[in-house]
Amino acid sequence: MSEKREIASPDSEVLVKVEGLSKKFCKNLKTSLWYGLKDLVSGVSGSREERVLRPKEFWAVKDISFELRRGECLGLIGHNGAGKSTLLKILNGLINPDAGKVTMKGRIGALIELGAGFNPILSGRENIYNNGAILGFSRKEIDSKLDAIIAFAELEEFIDMPVQHYSSGMKVRLGFAVAAQMEPDVLIIDEVLAVGDLGFVLKCFKTIDTILPHTAVIFVSHNMPMVSRICSQIILMEHGVSKFQGEDVGQAIDLYYTRFANNESNVVFDEGSVVLDNVEVTNYTNIIDGVPQVKWGEEVKFDFALTIKDAKEIPIFNIIIFDKEQRPVALLEPNTKSDNLKLEGKALKFVISIPDLQLSKGIYSINISVMNKQGTPLLRVNNILTFQVLHEKEVWQPFLLKTSYLN
Incomplete structure (x- = not known):
């Protein structure tokens, strides 16, 4: 692997290039240590086989380019264990x-782990200077940005307190303030923003909206509305x-949500007197991965x-529709008495019609709650x-x- 970082000129276009x-x-610590020793020896001799998996090994990241x-923002999405955080740690x-090449130009700001890059025994102020120096700023340049960083982080009262005594939210505020206010050429943001209020x-x-025209942003999140809001491309x-x-971006988000979709019942409460035998959409346009599509x-x-x-x-x-964020x-x-539902023995069949569906584009699920006329719960099933x-x-x-728009 070769990696180079250089100061970006104003007319630089590609700031991040990742190849293979x-x-x-x-999966096993003892085996991992043994492989590490072998790799150290083979690396010296030049016979290292980087792309071959050995017993108990797995690819955390494979052939990403x-x-x-x-001015572009790349969204990295995927469920836990997909390899997003590993990829970010390589980029940072x-x-x-084990294989591939990363070329990054300019100053790189990263917010990828809670408190990462902070010295816990130093104060917030001292950590600002440390992080600024790592980014390549002179003390004079950091001095000029110090007040703005402290104000953005809303830590005026605590800036001279050791970071080890900060709450998780305070660490996030300080970390983002440093990463963003230093105006890096490349800004890497992991899910840590979920900690903030x-x-x-x-x-x-x-702030991201403000700096994005001058910055390349790599953004990892499980919050799909946030991803769709700022990302121009996606993996x-x-x-x-x-x-x-x-x-x-929309197609990738749909695929992400489809991974959650299944038709297995998730019974939360069952009194025993009502059984949900089947539920289906009857007038769909298409079915993809078992999910009916309606216009x-x-x-x-x-x-x-x-x-x-x-x-x-x-x-x-009571039938409740949940959106893709649950x-x-x-x-x-x-139903009411006027709906004229009729039992055939113990079997009950009915159709619910929504004549003009105006839910916005996306994946939705249905929960059902059944109760008697006195309000006593009989059955509750999620994601039917x-x-x-x-x-x-x-x-x-x-x-x-x-x-309708009228004059």
């Missing part, structure tokens, strides 16, 4: 890859490899089949069905409402 990057780890220019120079996170994203990682890569603005129908063991009365059904976004109107709404526009908001 791979990193393997060993991309280019990132000034914390670990060496909402007000600070919004301030961080406003979806799974088990160390790239499953999707390109500029279609925005069209009618969607859900067919339910249940067994009511105590057939004295038909219970009340937030409840809509409650379907519960997952479906996808199709639309050409990717938006944050859970609803895209039809409107």
